[in-house]
Amino acid sequence: MTRQSFADVDCGVAQAAQQIGDKWTLVILRDAFNGVNRYDDFARHLGVASNVLAARLSALVDADILYRRPVAADGRAVEYKLTPKGLALYPLIVFLHQWGDRWMPKTRGKRLEVVDRQTLRPVREVQVHDADGQPLTARDTRSRIGRGGSDVMRHLQSVVAQRQRGPS
């Protein structure tokens, strides 16, 4: 039987994937970080079917990534704003910009640069750093089950260990 929702899966990546692992959701978040906050503006910019857009916005509100608030100047209008949990996704969006530009490049140069608002200098590449701030690759690190535990990661480690012991 195939698992349909990851909501109860005991792994941070699965929990995150359940909430933001969708291509429309990612471009909606990109737009939200760039100042789009009305339903009509998302629809106009994204060219997305209204049922798809409405479902994604509702799911983001349910996940506490966006919240709805009335527009002060217009009693009936509502805008979608990023919550603290949503704002914490900023490194993800910057990473996707950088990775997309690096690996699906345009010949003339970068599509976009994210710059410091004050100095106008481009931000650094989003990377994993050690405790001293030195960049690390996947080969430099390993995953350790934390105090909270993770059934998923324990199972994953047993699958990998069994494979390493011999052919199946």
Place this chain on the structure above:
Amino acid sequence: MTRQSFADVDCGVAQAAQQIGDKWTLVILRDAFNGVNRYDDFARHLGVASNVLAARLSALVDADILYRRPVAADGRAVEYKLTPKGLALYPLIVFLHQWGDRWMPKTRGKRLEVVDRQTLRPVREVQVHDADGQPLTARDTRSRIGRGGSDVMRHLQSVVAQRQRGPS
């Protein structure tokens, strides 16, 4: 009419979202970074329908994120390995672990810690940094169209500017 593929969309985030904006894809990548590389092991660990798994693995190979290679000791077996483009996704996976654990926490503590293989010290939180290495939030930055240009970001900026000029 709704856009079905983002492959031709002139934006790094959209390009990235087309290739990795899927919840199954994200947990497949998590597994690949943690040493899973056989079809049967992905299937066993993820409990995913075989058509879903096969489609996602093929798409990741087509996108040059994974590659297939024969297993030396077994003429018929194939393993899936991360390409350089795939290995470059490591900050994304670490970020999702951290964000998931931070915002969908367990009471006893973190599910997982990613640690330096040598020192066993946990890695830092994945963040956006300025040119001097200081952390930046979304409010500290802005997006600037690069030399390669981006139709999508130009349109986005015009939508936001029009909204700011007045009610529609």
